[in-house]
Amino acid sequence: MDSPVTPLISSFKIILFVSLAMICRPLPASSLANCRSFCGNIPINYPFGVDDGCGAPQFRHMLNCSSDLFFITPSGSYKVQSIDYNKKTMVVYDPAMSTCSILQPHHDFIMTDLQSVIIPPTPDTVFALLNCSIDSPVLNHYKNLCFNFSGHSCDELYGGCNAFRLFHLLTNSTPACCFTSYDTVKFMKMNILDCTHYTTVINTDGLKGIGPSDWVYGIKLSFSVAETGCARCSLSGGTCGYDTETEGMLCLCSSSTNATRECAAGSVTAGGMQMQSTYLHALVVVLGAAALTLSARL
Numbered sequence: 001m002d003s004p005v006t007p008l009i010s011s012f013k014i015i016l017f018v019s020l021a022m023i024c025r026p027l028p029a030s031s032l033a034n035c036r037s038f039c040g041n042i043p044i045n046y047p048f049g050v051d052d053g054c055g056a057p058q059f060r061h062m063l064n065c066s067s068d069l070f071f072i073t074p075s076g077s078y079k080v081q082s083i084d085y086n087k088k089t090m091v092v093y094d095p096a097m098s099t100c101s102i103l104q105p106h107h108d109f110i111m112t113d114l115q116s117v118i119i120p121p122t123p124d125t126v127f128a129l130l131n132c133s134i135d136s137p138v139l140n141h142y143k144n145l146c147f148n149f150s151g152h153s154c155d156e157l158y159g160g161c162n163a164f165r166l167f168h169l170l171t172n173s174t175p176a177c178c179f180t181s182y183d184t185v186k187f188m189k190m191n192i193l194d195c196t197h198y199t200t201v202i203n204t205d206g207l208k209g210i211g212p213s214d215w216v217y218g219i220k221l222s223f224s225v226a227e228t229g230c231a232r233c234s235l236s237g238g239t240c241g242y243d244t245e246t247e248g249m250l251c252l253c254s255s256s257t258n259a260t261r262e263c264a265a266g267s268v269t270a271g272g273m274q275m276q277s278t279y280l281h282a283l284v285v286v287l288g289a290a291a292l293t294l295s296a297r298l
Contacts, residue, residue, distance in 0.1 A: 039065035057247035075110035100161035132195035160212035236262035
């Protein structure tokens with residue numbers, strides 16, 4: 001006749017077998033992140049990422065890496081020319097924007113509310129509104145939004161740029177224009193501003209005595225980085241990322257483990273698959289000890 005504890009021992013063996021199977025099973029591919037560190041010749045570091053789950057969740061889907069790196073906003077894709085992680089700035093270029101050498105139909109530069117907060121244009125990025133109607137709000141009720149920079153007035157663009165000189169030739173006069181900040185175009189679209197074209201100039205603080213043909217045209221953005229322990233993760237050999245479902249921060253380690261802070265085993269509380277493995281190992285030890293104890297009593 002079987003001992004009354006025999007079924008209990010059998011149950012322990014089944015649980016032990018299932019636990020071992022769970023530990024040894026391969027990780028699902030969706031739980032692992034493959035974070036590219038470059039797009040072309042531009043390094044991709046925290047807080048940015050071009051692969052989902054990489055970087056900071058606030059910047060999710062803001063960058064796209066095809067043959068080149070692009071910054072994505074509701075108004076279009078803007079080619080990224082450089083990222084300075086020390087100064088926390090990114091320079092992008094609008095391919096549909098007019099410059100000193102080419103005249104293009106206007107369109108609005110639109111950012112999401114989140115982008116306007118965490119990666120807005122820098123104060124030394126100036127928006128030049130060109131060929132404005134005399135009824136434009138920035139020439140009347142909101143004329144205080146216009147300013148000169150580094151001793152330059154926007155009238156210089158009509159005389160110093162071949163593309164903008166066309167406005168003067170067509171009207172036999174100098175059309176109204178306005179140097180202004182991003183906040184102006186953020187709250188008033190080009191149709192409301194009643195200006196036919198715009199361009200943007202960066203690094204305006206250092207352009208004193210330099211003519212428009214030598215200005216740098218583009219949009220410089222300033223990004224902020226919250227302190228989330230990313231430096232600790234990087235020092236341990238990991239890559240900062242996040243859970244694609246919860247957007248909780250993760251330290252993406254090797255192909256087999258993720259952690260909440262760093263990759264060094266046993267140094268901090270682990271997360272994700274690492275936590276699951278730790279708990280299962282503990283379960284195996286407990287069940288194994290219990291099974292041995294019961295066997296000794298037979």
